[in-house]
Amino acid sequence: MKKIKSEKINTSSIGVVETQYYTFAEPGREHQFKSGETLGPVTLAYETYGKLNRDKTNAILVLHALSGDAHAAGVHAGQNDSGWWDDMIGPGKAFDTNRYFVVCSNVVGGCKGSTGPSSINPATGKPYALDFPFITVADMVDCQRRLIDYFGIDKLLCVAGGSMGGMQVLQWVASYPERVKSAIPIATTLKHSPQQIAFNEVIRQSIMADPAWREGNYYAYGQPEKGLSVARMIGHITFMSDQSMEEKFSRRLKNDKFSFGFDADFEVEGYLRYRGANFVKRFDANSYLYITKAMDYFDLSGDKLIPHGKVIPTRIMVISFKTDWLYPSHQSQEIVRLLKRRLVDTTYCELTSTYGHDAFLIEVEEQTTLIKYFLDKTYNGYLVAGHDGI
């Protein structure tokens, strides 16, 4: 996947980083979710890159997609895997760590160090499984807000993210507009269309159809590997465009000739099988259920993003990609129309990548140009005006 187009400017990796953990909602002070259910304690895994300045005015919160994690940039000691947005975060990069303090927080409900269905329920000593509270994107953002409070940051210079990360960006604007100086929702939507819900539903059904899922109580036995693998294969098709699949695989065969059977004949089949098999090693099936459902429930259309008549100080840049058919440009354009009607300072860019939805991870060069300038203008305006300038 990571065929990176990186720009030829003087950038470098942030280097070795470490995931950290923030725990809140200790017993007796449980966190309440939108469903009314409570949870405590709650841990969020997060990473930070760069330094928070004295005034705490240079903080950027970066938000990940469905299966992402807190490891957005740099490498972990002794490992080679760089973070999921490493090309965008680091010295001289789009989110320039020489200038800004970048925080990436894993979502509650996930399985990458934050409290989620696979975490141990202190009340039972066993994983929560389906006893874990139902979560929404607003709940993810509420938990992140507590992390930002913990840092003592009053106002984020920017919140940015793609796909479900973009939903969290919009939710930050809806929930805490006075705490967000600027926002960059990328390849995202105000609400899932029935087609997007449909793909998520098939993903869930694939997991739940696997007897190894055991109504969510599989932790003593291992993941529902086959169902989760098929689920992820579906996802991967939607992340790529028709064109990028053609460029990457065409109809090339794995071997010299057809198997005349049900083996993986074509490279694209082998790729999907590999991706599916790999995913079960790194992502919890129940987290996949919870998070896809949170995405389907998400809806900031109409008055829900910004109530009618309310004025918000946030500057927003919306980015979409022409070949992204999972989060098509018309959904980003709907965000822009809504923001313009609310008189929000809004910029929109549709980039012409061939990579489909994956473009937000791959198209580094154009995004870097746009984001660098946007952040620069926001930050300078901030410094000059003191508070709500620009």
Place this chain on the structure above:
Amino acid sequence: MKKIKSEKINTSSIGVVETQYYTFAEPGREHQFKSGETLGPVTLAYETYGKLNRDKTNAILVLHALSGDAHAAGVHAGQNDSGWWDDMIGPGKAFDTNRYFVVCSNVVGGCKGSTGPSSINPATGKPYALDFPFITVADMVDCQRRLIDYFGIDKLLCVAGGSMGGMQVLQWVASYPERVKSAIPIATTLKHSPQQIAFNEVIRQSIMADPAWREGNYYAYGQPEKGLSVARMIGHITFMSDQSMEEKFSRRLKNDKFSFGFDADFEVEGYLRYRGANFVKRFDANSYLYITKAMDYFDLSGDKLIPHGKVIPTRIMVISFKTDWLYPSHQSQEIVRLLKRRLVDTTYCELTSTYGHDAFLIEVEEQTTLIKYFLDKTYNGYLVAGHDGI
């Protein structure tokens, strides 16, 4: 699915029809498939509508899609379900049974009365399961040719069909051009793109991931219901367009409010679950594996449809639909470009339906206009010129 746009002209149903069966390749005279494997006896289920004229010049072969069957028009005695192209085949309709003799043949490898993996292997007294020979679209067409031979039809007035039916149409042109006066491939392709292969591969993996599939030997126990159901849900997403899903479901809930759980909250989820559950009652899982693989292997690009330098007498009308993203218009345009380069008498129409791939079953009015005129011109030219006129 069947929100039919029917034209306001004087048409009627063909009435009560009966599926018939033609058996060939009796023991000792087995049919050989492209894989080299043999099979016998082979039965094809078929239906006919209208009357074959004395000269046998008015025969049209209609070919079905992946999960279709021989029952294309009319109703079966005591049942209400009309055939899958009933709006297109009948007195006064596009394929006018007052004029033409229409044959619809089920494909070999299927499970609707033709010999397929669920048929009893006479050698063992048990279903073939995965001992069934591997089939290709060319094998489907070779078997149909034997049915046409049996009718004593030298030259078909037309072969027509959508989706996999369109692949068979193209295969008829490739395998037996001298026996095809005209052809109407609809919403189809010369070859599956990697994205189309990817969807079929996920469908197969979903079936094969179900332990109830038992390596294909499930017949004594019942279908791999869960895997097959998920497989079909994936299919249904690809059959509809983003827009038609929005029109049909939008984000309407099944009940008044969210379940805050993993029930079907949205109507689209309920629809997909219903469609999936229904499919396992009517279609054999192994047939789904065999037929999807046949579609993926299909490739008539380059010189394979019509060898360079060869002149074929067939008139061809290619039809595609603007919102069909499973078999996008650019694939139909590729068929047209190839035919034009081979100097074939070719017409192309892109219709502006919102129904996505399903449009070939739903958009009756415009298809009727096009097909009626095309057949009329072909038939009249045939009568006037005697042999290869037009």
